[in-house]
Amino acid sequence: MPTETDLPCSDCGGSLLERDVSPRDLPIGVEAATTVVVAECADCGARYYPEGTLQRLFDGSEPPATAGGR
Secondary structure, eight states, X not given: OOOXXXXXXXXXXXXXXXXXXXXXXXXXXXXXXSOEEEEEETTTOOEEOOHXXXXXXXXXXXXXXXXXXX
Protein backbone atom coordinates (compact mmCIF):
# COMPACT_ATOMS: atom_id res chain seq x y z
CA MET A 1 0.00 0.00 0.00
CA PRO A 2 1.50 3.37 -0.97
CA THR A 3 2.11 6.02 1.63
CA GLU A 4 1.75 9.77 1.17
CA THR A 5 5.45 10.12 0.32
CA ASP A 6 5.06 7.63 -2.56
CA LEU A 7 2.67 10.00 -4.30
CA PRO A 8 3.55 13.24 -6.14
CA CYS A 9 2.56 16.64 -4.78
CA SER A 10 -0.92 17.48 -6.00
CA ASP A 11 0.06 21.17 -6.29
CA CYS A 12 3.19 20.92 -8.46
CA GLY A 13 3.95 17.22 -9.06
CA GLY A 14 7.16 17.36 -7.00
CA SER A 15 8.48 14.71 -4.65
CA LEU A 16 7.13 14.45 -1.11
CA LEU A 17 9.45 13.93 1.85
CA GLU A 18 8.52 12.64 5.28
CA ARG A 19 9.25 15.15 8.05
CA ASP A 20 8.74 15.25 11.79
CA VAL A 21 7.33 18.61 12.89
CA SER A 22 6.23 20.15 16.14
CA PRO A 23 2.45 20.35 16.54
CA ARG A 24 2.94 24.07 17.25
CA ASP A 25 4.05 24.45 13.61
CA LEU A 26 0.77 23.06 12.28
CA PRO A 27 -1.95 25.46 11.10
CA ILE A 28 -4.72 23.25 12.46
CA GLY A 29 -4.58 24.36 16.10
CA VAL A 30 -4.03 21.07 17.92
CA GLU A 31 -1.80 20.01 20.77
CA ALA A 32 0.46 16.95 20.96
CA ALA A 33 3.28 16.05 23.32
CA THR A 34 5.76 15.01 20.62
CA THR A 35 6.47 15.65 16.96
CA VAL A 36 4.13 14.40 14.26
CA VAL A 37 4.81 13.10 10.74
CA VAL A 38 3.85 15.14 7.69
CA ALA A 39 4.56 14.72 3.98
CA GLU A 40 6.10 17.90 2.59
CA CYS A 41 6.86 18.80 -1.03
CA ALA A 42 10.56 19.38 -1.64
CA ASP A 43 9.74 21.78 -4.51
CA CYS A 44 6.85 24.00 -3.41
CA GLY A 45 6.58 23.33 0.36
CA ALA A 46 2.98 22.05 0.27
CA ARG A 47 2.24 19.94 3.34
CA TYR A 48 0.05 16.85 3.55
CA TYR A 49 -1.13 15.05 6.67
CA PRO A 50 -0.96 11.24 6.66
CA GLU A 51 -4.01 9.43 8.03
CA GLY A 52 -2.03 8.20 11.04
CA THR A 53 -1.05 11.76 11.94
CA LEU A 54 -4.65 12.97 11.68
CA GLN A 55 -5.90 10.13 13.87
CA ARG A 56 -3.22 10.84 16.47
CA LEU A 57 -3.94 14.57 16.53
CA PHE A 58 -7.67 14.05 16.80
CA ASP A 59 -7.37 11.36 19.53
CA GLY A 60 -8.37 8.51 17.27
CA SER A 61 -11.66 10.13 16.34
CA GLU A 62 -12.80 10.42 12.74
CA PRO A 63 -10.90 13.35 11.18
CA PRO A 64 -12.89 16.08 9.47
CA ALA A 65 -13.63 15.32 5.79
CA THR A 66 -11.71 18.39 4.64
CA ALA A 67 -8.51 17.49 6.53
CA GLY A 68 -7.75 14.29 4.60
CA GLY A 69 -5.56 15.78 1.93
CA ARG A 70 -3.78 18.89 2.81
